[in-house]
Amino acid sequence: MSSVARFRDAVEDGxxxxxxxxxxxxxxxxxxxxxxxxxxxxxxxxxxxGVERMDTIGAWLVHRTARQRGGEIVGANDDQxxxxxxxxxxxxxxxxxxxxxxxxxxxxxxxxxxxxxxxRTMFGLLGFFGALLITFWKVAGHPRRFRVNAxxxxxxxxxxxxxxxxxxxSLLVGIVIAEQGAVELQxxxxxxxxxxxxxxxxxxxxxxxxTAIMVAGRSxxxxxxxxxxxxxxxxxxxxxxxxxxxxxxxxxxxVLSTVLLMPLLGFYAALAAILGGxxxxxxxxxxxxxxxxxxxxxxxxxxxxxxxxxxAPVFGLIIGMAGCFQGxxxxxxxxxxxxxxxxxxxxxxxxxxxxxxxxxxFFTEIGWL
Amino acid sequence: xxxxxxxxxxxxxxxTPEAEPEIVISIRGLSNSFGDQVVHEDLNxxxxxxxxxxxxxxxxxxKSVLLRSIIGLQTPDSGEITVFGQQVIGRPDSELQPIRKRxxxxxxxxxxxxxxTVAENxxxxxxxxxxxxxxxxLDEIASYKIVMVGLPADTGAKYxxxxxxxxxxxxxIARALALDPELLFLDxxxxxxxxxxxxxxxxxxxxxxxxxxxxxxxxxxDLDTLYSICDRVAVLADHKVVAVGTIPELLALDHEWIQEYxxxxxxxxxxxxxxxxxxEAAAEIGxxxxxx
Numbered sequence: 001m002s003s004v005a006r007f008r009d010a011v012e013d014g015x016x017x018x019x020x021x022x023x024x025x026x027x028x029x030x031x032x033x034x035x036x037x038x039x040x041x042x043x044x045x046x047x048x049x050g051v052e053r054m055d056t057i058g059a060w061l062v063h064r065t066a067r068q069r070g071g072e073i074v075g076a077n078d079d080q081x082x083x084x085x086x087x088x089x090x091x092x093x094x095x096x097x098x099x100x101x102x103x104x105x106x107x108x109x110x111x112x113x114x115x116x117x118x119x120r121t122m123f124g125l126l127g128f129f130g131a132l133l134i135t136f137w138k139v140a141g142h143p144r145r146f147r148v149n150a151x152x153x154x155x156x157x158x159x160x161x162x163x164x165x166x167x168x169x170s171l172l173v174g175i176v177i178a179e180q181g182a183v184e185l186q187x188x189x190x191x192x193x194x195x196x197x198x199x200x201x202x203x204x205x206x207x208x209x210x211t212a213i214m215v216a217g218r219s220x221x222x223x224x225x226x227x228x229x230x231x232x233x234x235x236x237x238x239x240x241x242x243x244x245x246x247x248x249x250x251x252x253x254x255v256l257s258t259v260l261l262m263p264l265l266g267f268y269a270a271l272a273a274i275l276g277g278x279x280x281x282x283x284x285x286x287x288x289x290x291x292x293x294x295x296x297x298x299x300x301x302x303x304x305x306x307x308x309x310x311x312a313p314v315f316g317l318i319i320g321m322a323g324c325f326q327g328x329x330x331x332x333x334x335x336x337x338x339x340x341x342x343x344x345x346x347x348x349x350x351x352x353x354x355x356x357x358x359x360x361x362f363f364t365e366i367g368w369l
Numbered sequence: 370x371x372x373x374x375x376x377x378x379x380x381x382x383x384x385t386p387e388a389e390p391e392i393v394i395s396i397r398g399l400s401n402s403f404g405d406q407v408v409h410e411d412l413n414x415x416x417x418x419x420x421x422x423x424x425x426x427x428x429x430x431x432k433s434v435l436l437r438s439i440i441g442l443q444t445p446d447s448g449e450i451t452v453f454g455q456q457v458i459g460r461p462d463s464e465l466q467p468i469r470k471r472x473x474x475x476x477x478x479x480x481x482x483x484x485x486t487v488a489e490n491x492x493x494x495x496x497x498x499x500x501x502x503x504x505x506x507l508d509e510i511a512s513y514k515i516v517m518v519g520l521p522a523d524t525g526a527k528y529x530x531x532x533x534x535x536x537x538x539x540x541x542i543a544r545a546l547a548l549d550p551e552l553l554f555l556d557x558x559x560x561x562x563x564x565x566x567x568x569x570x571x572x573x574x575x576x577x578x579x580x581x582x583x584x585x586x587x588x589x590x591d592l593d594t595l596y597s598i599c600d601r602v603a604v605l606a607d608h609k610v611v612a613v614g615t616i617p618e619l620l621a622l623d624h625e626w627i628q629e630y631x632x633x634x635x636x637x638x639x640x641x642x643x644x645x646x647x648x649e650a651a652a653e654i655g656x657x658x659x660x661x
Contacts, residue, residue, distance in 0.1 A: 026499065026549055027470065033506050055549035056581065060513055061506075079582075086580055087513055094512035096488040096525040332530035333483035 005032045005058065009039075016041060018065075021050040024058025036061060042070045049075030059083040063091065121347075128325045132255060135247040147253050154257030158219045159265060166214050170202075170269040173210060174276025177201055182285060191285055195295045198277030203304045207270030208262075209356060212315040215258060215265065216348040220323035223254050224344035227327025228337035236328070251328070255320035262316030263309050270308060303368040311359050315352045322348040390417040393552055393584045394439060399448035401434050408434050410608040412448070418551075421578055421585040422613075423595045425630065426605030432588045433477075435605070436556055439586070440474060441465060452552070470498050472552040473545030477560060479537040481529040487515065487540045488525035494547045514543045519573055535566040539573070546577070553578070555587045559594055567591060571598050592631075592639035597646065604630075 003022040010017050022028060046066055048054075054062075063084055066073050076084060101109065139146050181197040227250060230236050236246050274296065281287040287295075326344035330336050394416035401409040408431035416422050426432050437443035439450055441457055450457050452468055473494075481490050488511040495507055502510075515525050518539045529537055538558060545553060558574065559567035575598040578585050589595060595602055596616065603613045606626050612619055619627055630636060 026495075029499075029502075033503060037503075037505075056513070056517075057510060057549060060509065064509065082580060086517065090513040090516035092512075092516050092522055094488075094515050094522045094525045096486075096508045096511055098486070098526040333528070335484045 003052070004028050004030045006030070007032070007035070012045075015043070015045055017045040017047055018071075019047045019050055020062070023052050024048075024054040024062065026055060026057045029057070029061075033061060036065050039065070039069065044069050044071035046071050046073045047075045048073060048077075048080055051076075051080065054080050054083060056083060056087055059087045063087045067091070124329070125321065125325055125347075128321060128328075131247055132251065132321065135245065135252055139248060139252065145248065147249060150249070150253035151256050151260075154253055155261060157222075158215065158257045159261040162214065162218055162265060163268070165218075166211055166265055166269050167272045169214060170207060170210055170272035171276035173206055174198060174202060174273035174278075175280050177206070177273070178277040178280040179284075182280075192287070194277070194281060194285060195287065195292060196299050198281075199274060199296045199299045200304060202270045202273035202277070203300055203308055205356070205360075207268075207273055208266035208308050208312050208315065209352070210273075211262065211266045211269045211312070212319060212352045213349055215262065215316070216319045216322075216345050216352065219258060220319045220348045221341050221345050223320065223323030224327040224341040225337055227251075227324055228330035228340050231328065231330045232334070232337065246328070251324045254324055255317060258316035258320035259313045260316070262319070263312040266308055266312035266315075267305075301368075303363075307359070307363050307368060311356065314355065314359075318351045318355065319348040322351065390420075392416065393418050393453060394586065395449075395451045396435075396439070397449045399435075399438060399450065400446045401431065401438060401443065402446055407608055409438075409445070409448075412605075412609050414603055414610045414613065416584060416586055417601075418584050419582060420600040421575070421587060421598055423599035423602040424586070424588045424605060425590070425595065425602060427626065430605040431608070432605055433556060436554055436586070436588055440472070440554060466498075470548055471550055472554065473548065473550040474554040475538065475541045475545045475556065475558055477556045479529070479541035481537060481540055481544070483529050486526050486528055487520070487532070487543070488512070490529070490540060491515065491543050491547050494544065498548060510547070511543075514546060515540075517577075518543045518546070519569070535562050535570065538562070538570065542573070542577070546581075549581070550583070552584045552586065555585060555589075557588055557590065559589065559591045564593075567593065568597075574598055592636055593642060596639045596643035 005020070005022045005024045005028050007021065008019040010019060024032075044065070046062055048062065051058075059080070062073060065071060073084065100106075178194055178198050182191055182194045185191050185193055185197070227236070230250070236250070239246050239249060278289060278292045281292055282289055323344045326340040326347070330340050392415045394414070396412060396414040399409050399412040400407075412435070414435075424432050424435065434443060438445050439452065439457070445458060448458070453471060455468060457465065457468060481487070482493065485493070488508070491511040491514050492507050495502060495510060511525060516522070520536060520539050520543070524532070524536065524540070529540065532540060542558075555574065559570050562570060571594050574585065574587070577583060578598075587594070587599065599616075601613055601615055602619060603610050604619065604624070604627055605611070606624075611624060612622055612627060616631065620631055622628075631640075
């Protein structure tokens with residue numbers, strides 16, 4: 001029967017002998033490695049005659065003990081000698097861990113490389129924008145090269161399939177704004193102005209901003225993951241060698257789809273938010289729908305709608321570009337696809353909000369209050 | 370149970386041909402299909418202990434599906450598969466774990482975990498099955514496994530993306546051998562390697578299997594591999610294993626695909642190359658040339 005690996009420590013003829021017994025195999029090692037590590041002294045005789053079975057790990061332990069303690073191996077049968085010879089041949093210094101730096105150097109290094117990466121990304125994104133413009137210009141010169149099908153296909157994924165979630169989300173946001181606004185305004189007896197709050201917030205900011213976040217999460221991420229996987233599978237390289245420009249075939253249709261669909265989705269989201277607010281006003285504040293709609297017409301200036309329609313395609317451009325750019329940066333492995341996808345979404349949302357702030361200041365300055 | 374190690378030792382030491390060979394993998398009446406497409410129908414195959422069995426077949430004859438069925442990645446429509454005398458189909462994961470400890474698998478693309486270094490890849494099965502091993506011993510095991518499969522010493526700390534195709538496959542073998550398995554599955558090990566790399570890899574497999582007494586189940590398209598390292602070859606065609614045997618035995622059969630496969634220009638070239646290599650080896654032994 002097979003049994004747990006063990007050894008007996010004895011002194012024979014004035015020399016210390018380790019009699020190994022049982023199975024020197026990985027499943028049966030037990031505490032053998034620890035016991036061997038605790039041994040003190042040198043010049044052992046390692047007796048393997050009591051060993052039933054041995055695998056390379058058992059052979060390694062015996063070999064290592066012999067090497068470190070200046071021991072001698074006796075009593076091994078032919079098979080065991082073969083194994084011992086193999087592990088002895090394979091006993092070479094191997095670099096198992098990457099070199100570790102001291103902590104302060106590592107932190108400084110990480111900080112430095114993060115800064116450099118951030119800078120490179122911004123330049124890269126700028127360069128990508130340039131390449132995109134050039135591609136667009138080229139395609140505009142040869143309209144036949146424009147891939148209408150690719151763009152229209154994206155419309156379904158980016159736009160039509162997003163209608164449900166964007167609509168529902170905006171409807172709920174509309175209700176929340178109305179509810180919170182009504183509570184505050186009630187204190188001044190000005191509940192009727194809840195309508196103003198809903199209408200202007202939805203059209204000017206919330207509709208387009210919430211849509212941008214949703215599109216970044218749904219489509220920006222999928223662009224990055226798609227292109228990243230394609231790069232890993234060398235599809236992009238194959239395309240280049242066939243003479244198809246990846247910018248033209250992959251990036252342009254995707255970016256165009258978000259640019260064209262963001263205004264539509266943003267407007268739709270604004271309407272959904274107003275609808276949500278309207279329902280709340282009707283049910284809770286007893287403002288009838290007719291009155292609500294009339295008030296909306298009076299309250300919302302046309303410039304608000306223009307503002308939405310100007311901001312939305314810019315946000316779409318950013319989302320599409322961030323997604324495609326990060327996807328195209330994938331070089332080596334599957335983990336990178338995940339990282340780049342996350343980065344694409346974070347970058348898109350961050351840039352959208354920064355730009356939104358700029359837009360807000362800008363439109364106020366030009367008098368679109 | 371206790372007879373298994375003895376048989377193994379006998380087989381290696383004396384190679385007694387009259388003894389009944391122990392069957393490591395036994396497949397009976399295996400059927401696999403995807404929708405209307407039938408892949409296997411009533412397929413039977415035995416793999417003996419200590420042999421290198423090559424599995425060949427045209428594209429789409431279900432070589433990889435067969436492998437996936439044995440290792441439990443694909444549940445067949447019907448049939449029985451036993452590995453080490455134990456049924457593997459339809460068993461819960463927990464009951465398969467002890468069997469998994471005893472086999473190693475090299476996938477076609479090496480399937481190294483891309484977020485881990487080579488050394489960490491080798492340690493994954495060790496950590497999974499033997500969580501009590503010390504870090505020091507884990508590092509040592511990874512080191513000698515890496516050297517054993519012929520990788521340079523600085524490979525341990527590298528990530529798979531930094532390795533060439535041949536090195537990835539070697540690292541894959543190192544991971545497959547991490548637990549000192551008795552059974553090794555190789556899915557097209559030489560695909561995508563240059564002829565020199567492929568020949569070196571063949572040698573590595575033969576060396577390891579002889580030294581460690583491995584049973585090897587090898588799927589391949591590579592005729593050179595078949596000639597130079599396989600003890601027996603199983604031919605998959607018409608949803609079944611149509612023949613199993615040594616290459617001379619197969620050549621004696623009157624099967625259209627087998628004849629075309631081995632008698633085609635590539636088959637003949639591989640045969641000649643193998644004969645030349647054997648002559649050379651014989652000459653070397655004659656002059657007292659040692660094994661490397």
